[in-house]
Amino acid sequence: MIEESFMKALFHGVVAEELIFPFPSPSESERDDVRQMVDSVKRFCDSSVDSAAIDDAHEIPREVLDGLKELGLFGMVTPQAHGGLGLSTMAYARVMEEVSRHDASLAVTLGGHQSIGLRAILLFGTDEQKARLLPRLATGERVAAFALTEPSAGSDAAAIQTRAELSADGRFYVLNGSKIWITNGGFADVFTVFARTSRPEEGQKPRLTALVVERGPGVTSGPPEEKLGIRGSSTTSVYFDDVRVPVENVLGEPGRGFRVAMEVLNTGRLSLATGAVGACKRLVAMSAARAAERKAFGRSIAEFGLIKDKLAEMACQTWALESAAYLTAGLVDTGRLDYSLESATCKIVGSETLWRVVNDALQIAAGVGYMKEYPYERLLRDARINLIFEGTNEILRCFVALSGMASPGKELAEVVRAMREPIKGFGLLSEFAVRKARTALGRERLTRAHPLLSREAVLFEEYTVELVKAVDKVLRKHGKDIAEMQYTQRRVAEVAIDLYCLAACISRTTRAVELRGEEGARRELDLTTMFASAAGARMKANVRGFDRNDDELRKSIAARVVGDGGYPFDLV
Amino acid sequence: MKILVPLKRVADPDNANKIKIPAGGATIDTTGLEWKPNPFDEYALEAALRLTENGATPKTRGGEVIVVTFGPKECETTLRAALATGADRAIRVDAKDDELDGSIVAKALRAIVDKEKPDAVVMGKQAVDGDSNQIGQMLAQHLGWPQATFAATIEEEDGALLVGREVDGGVITLRVKLPALVTVDLRIVAPTSVYSKQTKRDFKYNDGVRFAALPAIMAAKKKPLAELKLAELVSDTALKVQYSRFEAPPSRKAGIKVKDVAELVTRLKNEAKVI
Ligand SMILES: Cc1cc2nc3c(=O)[nH]c(=O)nc-3n(C[C@H](O)[C@H](O)[C@H](O)COP(=O)(O)OP(=O)(O)OC[C@H]3O[C@@H](n4cnc5c(N)ncnc54)[C@H](O)[C@@H]3O)c2cc1C
Ligand SMILES: Cc1cc2nc3c(=O)[nH]c(=O)nc-3n(C[C@H](O)[C@H](O)[C@H](O)COP(=O)(O)OP(=O)(O)OC[C@H]3O[C@@H](n4cnc5c(N)ncnc54)[C@H](O)[C@@H]3O)c2cc1C
Numbered sequence A: 001m002i003e004e005s006f007m008k009a010l011f012h013g014v015v016a017e018e019l020i021f022p023f024p025s026p027s028e029s030e031r032d033d034v035r036q037m038v039d040s041v042k043r044f045c046d047s048s049v050d051s052a053a054i055d056d057a058h059e060i061p062r063e064v065l066d067g068l069k070e071l072g073l074f075g076m077v078t079p080q081a082h083g084g085l086g087l088s089t090m091a092y093a094r095v096m097e098e099v100s101r102h103d104a105s106l107a108v109t110l111g112g113h114q115s116i117g118l119r120a121i122l123l124f125g126t127d128e129q130k131a132r133l134l135p136r137l138a139t140g141e142r143v144a145a146f147a148l149t150e151p152s153a154g155s156d157a158a159a160i161q162t163r164a165e166l167s168a169d170g171r172f173y174v175l176n177g178s179k180i181w182i183t184n185g186g187f188a189d190v191f192t193v194f195a196r197t198s199r200p201e202e203g204q205k206p207r208l209t210a211l212v213v214e215r216g217p218g219v220t221s222g223p224p225e226e227k228l229g230i231r232g233s234s235t236t237s238v239y240f241d242d243v244r245v246p247v248e249n250v251l252g253e254p255g256r257g258f259r260v261a262m263e264v265l266n267t268g269r270l271s272l273a274t275g276a277v278g279a280c281k282r283l284v285a286m287s288a289a290r291a292a293e294r295k296a297f298g299r300s301i302a303e304f305g306l307i308k309d310k311l312a313e314m315a316c317q318t319w320a321l322e323s324a325a326y327l328t329a330g331l332v333d334t335g336r337l338d339y340s341l342e343s344a345t346c347k348i349v350g351s352e353t354l355w356r357v358v359n360d361a362l363q364i365a366a367g368v369g370y371m372k373e374y375p376y377e378r379l380l381r382d383a384r385i386n387l388i389f390e391g392t393n394e395i396l397r398c399f400v401a402l403s404g405m406a407s408p409g410k411e412l413a414e415v416v417r418a419m420r421e422p423i424k425g426f427g428l429l430s431e432f433a434v435r436k437a438r439t440a441l442g443r444e445r446l447t448r449a450h451p452l453l454s455r456e457a458v459l460f461e462e463y464t465v466e467l468v469k470a471v472d473k474v475l476r477k478h479g480k481d482i483a484e485m486q487y488t489q490r491r492v493a494e495v496a497i498d499l500y501c502l503a504a505c506i507s508r509t510t511r512a513v514e515l516r517g518e519e520g521a522r523r524e525l526d527l528t529t530m531f532a533s534a535a536g537a538r539m540k541a542n543v544r545g546f547d548r549n550d551d552e553l554r555k556s557i558a559a560r561v562v563g564d565g566g567y568p569f570d571l572v
Numbered sequence B: 001m002k003i004l005v006p007l008k009r010v011a012d013p014d015n016a017n018k019i020k021i022p023a024g025g026a027t028i029d030t031t032g033l034e035w036k037p038n039p040f041d042e043y044a045l046e047a048a049l050r051l052t053e054n055g056a057t058p059k060t061r062g063g064e065v066i067v068v069t070f071g072p073k074e075c076e077t078t079l080r081a082a083l084a085t086g087a088d089r090a091i092r093v094d095a096k097d098d099e100l101d102g103s104i105v106a107k108a109l110r111a112i113v114d115k116e117k118p119d120a121v122v123m124g125k126q127a128v129d130g131d132s133n134q135i136g137q138m139l140a141q142h143l144g145w146p147q148a149t150f151a152a153t154i155e156e157e158d159g160a161l162l163v164g165r166e167v168d169g170g171v172i173t174l175r176v177k178l179p180a181l182v183t184v185d186l187r188i189v190a191p192t193s194v195y196s197k198q199t200k201r202d203f204k205y206n207d208g209v210r211f212a213a214l215p216a217i218m219a220a221k222k223k224p225l226a227e228l229k230l231a232e233l234v235s236d237t238a239l240k241v242q243y244s245r246f247e248a249p250p251s252r253k254a255g256i257k258v259k260d261v262a263e264l265v266t267r268l269k270n271e272a273k274v275i
Helices: A006-010 A028-048 A051-057 A062-071 A089-102 A104-117 A119-124 A127-139 A257-293 A305-333 A340-365 A376-387 A393-420 A431-441 A451-484 A486-520 A522-547 A551-564 B013-018 B039-051 B073-085 B102-116 B135-143 B214-222 B261-270
Strands: A144-147 A163-166 A172-183 A190-196 A208-214 A219-221 A235-246 B002-007 B009-011 B035-037 B064-071 B089-094 B120-124 B147-157 B160-167 B170-177 B180-184 B225-229
Touching (some): A062 A104, A089 A305, A104 A144, A104 A172, A104 A190, A119 A208, A172 A190, A172 A208, A190 A257, A208 A235, A208 A257, A257 A376, A305 A522, A340 A376, A393 A451, A393 A486, A451 A486, A451 A522, A486 A551, B002 B039, B002 B073, B035 B073, B039 B064, B039 B147, B039 B180, B073 B225, B120 B135, B135 B180, B170 B180
Parallel strands (some): A144 A190, B002 B064, B064 B089, B089 B225, B147 B180
Antiparallel strands (some): A163 A172, A172 A235, A190 A208, B147 B160
């Protein structure tokens, strides 16, 4: 159902505000628990985690890993029935935010284990698989990993070469192949592995199957990779050599592994985003302190306009990110099953916000920021991975656009068909098409936004209409060819992403005003106003770009770059 | 050993500048303040937990720790946190903050001690909001128990506690027979400050107070938390201490920079008149 997803509905011009109002908030008792958990994480990290040493040693010390296990951090999302804590998405997000605030290597290790590593067991496992596998994963006695990527299959998961061949008696698969860059690969005991189970056929999409593979005969790990950042996390190749995997270890249905991978990555992307929130908050705090303390030209640099601008940007972007990420976490907790666009959006916004924030923080610190003696350069290195893994941001932008347009696309076909068969008339039209026909008369309203946010709400409404108009136009004009038009996809995605973040900010600020009044919510109001004006400018440019752009010029320049093998000029 | 630990929540001392005093100064405006357990009370809880375990195997509890607080329902957060770190059960005496003063709390605690009959009361030497530093002493008086204040070390012996108190000139060591009352100072959470009879003398604790593992935080919800009414514990609820007025400390004047030592000396002599 489209109405399950706020973003998918937006592509129809439908503002499903009941999904995002009121802004989700945990119950008082859950909030108490989470505060205490966050406090424990903070105390543990402050007393036992030396991130510079972890970065230098390229390894998380045994005692720290044991400490994380003792704290219960390996079992946060596993249900209580299987020995875990069964935290809600929102609670998990907040605890992981705290871990990420302290150390990205720890966060990636914990995320590799439960945001993706064991997630397929939670989502697709049978009761038997859960009872057998989860308890020891919940304590951290065993660690999980997610093994999808291969040398020739990165973004393109369909190119996977690893094969699982069903034995003659049908009781087990024989698994052969190699995976690369697997988080926790060096020491994980349980792998979610994606393998081909169909014969290779020319031009045919392979059928992938998800399997739980336990470390044992035939499973080996390569040496740890030397990396730019998150150096404490283990990243290795994992080799499978005639590994016998019982058929009881298939996750979901055989041949439906692609879907398993996508669902797992949906949750992974969201927790990546909330992790980014933690790192951003730390950097904003570091920069506020540094800017107040550092003197130049007889003043503290916090008094200079260009430094103020950075601080304001950092705070504003962090605010929008946090709002979008926690809105999404809240949606997941209310049982919305379709949040793939929202989580992809959060992943893009999270990784790019953190990258800008860390860059600004380093710039404010200037020379000091560049030196290894201070944490800025490490935080910069650690932040970079987020734009790459769990789906590159390029792939995710295309995904947001194409997946968002898919259903209006179908509907458009429906409308065209209805016009061709006038007897059946509008009865053929889905409820959404009807609602859209109505939106053609006037835009859908964000009625629940607080009146103090009416300008922001109008901006949101207007650009929702623009998005729908643009989508309608490109679909009519290009039909299926849109699949190859990435410049256009990017514009669609950018507008949708800005709309979602804006809606999240408006909903959250509305709640703040209702709770604390205008003056009490001054900070929230100002941040939302600032975000809206920046998002408005971006959306305006993107919408304009649908009609007027230099896409073709850029493509031909790029083609020449590839043809020339680089930059062709030299001045001497 | 059975130990009673009174806990108080205080406005987060790290955000003390958020405290507002409405015009007239009759009260303090506590809206929007973040609450934290009084640090000395957290140290007392840590000491009590150390006294009821073998430090090497802290998961096996060797005694009972009961925490008690006074205040509205929200104060249960403080109690739950204590339960999560290892206390066995909790009592909240329902009361509004302005119904309480040191004397009433001491009397109410006495009634609770009479009922619970702990072997010891271990408490913070003072709360960092009012800084009164008197409830422990008053309670010991009401109970007729020996007391050792400002404890920096505690060693459990048969039927007694050996308490080290840091004073200006050195350390005074007291042996108090149980039941006894101890108020603790901040050094009580150092690695070698507290030893139960079971804990080996070469064992070293982590510095500071322990924090709760996440499963313990969830499990704490199932531990007993009783509610009592103030009137059930004290008959005379009239306040002995009246606050007549609150004032914010005068904001500090900006400092000045001096060119050199000579100028410093001149100014100290002529302006500050301290030399
Ligand atoms: C530290 C680290 C940890 C990792 N952990 C794991 C793990 O635990 N499990 C796991 O399975 N994998 C893991 N990975 C792999 C990671 O998910 C992949 O690196 C990622 O999916 C990108 O694949 P690739 O590096 O092969 O890039 P490629 O797919 O080769 O992409 C190269 C470039 O082309 C772009 N591109 C590719 N296709 C398109 C397209 N259709 N349209 C537009 N642009 C395109 C990409 O965006 C990228 O910029 C990890 C990687 C790293 C670096
Ligand atoms: C690898 C490296 C090599 C170097 N090599 C040399 C060298 O060979 N010789 C040499 O002399 N120096 C060298 N430097 C020093 C370098 O030139 C300084 O780091 C640089 O000038 C910035 O000074 P700072 O780091 O003290 O930053 P600060 O001056 O403290 O600035 C901090 C931040 O405040 C901003 N800021 C400061 N004043 C204002 C203002 N008025 N308005 C707005 N914003 C303001 C800055 O742009 C910056 O973002 C080197 C530094 C590095 C990191």
